[in-house]
Amino acid sequence: MNFEAQEKVFQKVANAADLPRNSGLKVVVDEDEIALFNLNGDVYAISDCCPHRGASLSEGFLEQNKVFCPWHCFDFNLKTGESEMVPHLCVATYPVKVEDGGVFLLH
Numbered sequence: 377m378n379f380e381a382q383e384k385v386f387q388k389v390a391n392a393a394d395l396p397r398n399s400g401l402k403v404v405v406d407e408d409e410i411a412l413f414n415l416n417g418d419v420y421a422i423s424d425c426c427p428h429r430g431a432s433l434s435e436g437f438l439e440q441n442k443v444f445c446p447w448h449c450f451d452f453n454l455k456t457g458e459s460e461m462v463p464h465l466c467v468a469t470y471p472v473k474v475e476d477g478g479v480f481l482l483h
Contacts, residue, residue, distance in 0.1 A: 384482055384483065385482070386471075386473060386480040386481065386482050387405070387480060387481060387483065388478045388479070388480050389403045389405055389410070389412070389479055389480065389481045390403055390412060390478070390479040391477060391478060391479070392419075392474050392477050392478060392479055393477065394479075395412055395413075395414045395419065395479060396414060397414050397416065397417060398414065398415060398416065398438055399413070399414055399438075400412065400413045400414075400433070400434035400435065400436065400438070400443065401413075401434055402424050402432060402434035402435075403481075405481060405483045406483060408423070408483065409423070409424035409425060409432075410422070410423065410424055410470060410481065410483070411423070411424040411432070411433045411434035411443070412434070412472070412479060412481075413434075413438060413443060413454055415438055415441065415454060419472050419473075419474050419479060420454035420455065420469070420472060421469065421470040421471075421472040421481050422443070422452060422454060422457055422467045422468065422469050422470070423457070423467040423468040423469075425467070426445045426447065426448075426450060426452075426467070427465045427466070427467060428445065428447075428448055428450050428462070428465060429447055429448065431445050431446055431447040431448070432446070433445060433446075433452065433467070441453060441454050441455060442454060442460075449461075450462055450465060452465075452466070452467050454469075455469065456469065457469040470482060470483055
């Protein structure tokens with residue numbers, strides 16, 4: 377069998393105007409639910425599903441560089457995906473950029 381490596385490229389997943397400052401937005405990319413966050417003008421992307429009980433992290437609240445799960449307040453660092461409260465819990469992070477009014481994700 378011949379398997380070719382699939383090259384990852386940034387793809388547009390949202391309009392920047394749809395992600396107001398200090399808010400979250402869930403997008404679906406290749407069947408994966410991704411949470412986008414605009415924290416004080418910086419945009420981050422992490423897996424939307426809390427590994428504790430499956431809550432949508434895009435509905436959580438932001439504080440400092442973290443999102444807190446809306447169900448049980450587990451914290452996830454927007455840069456690393458790690459939780460300070462429960463170190464064995466973590467979520468995937470994705471490279472993201474804002475360009476020409478769009479939000480682009482490397483997935």
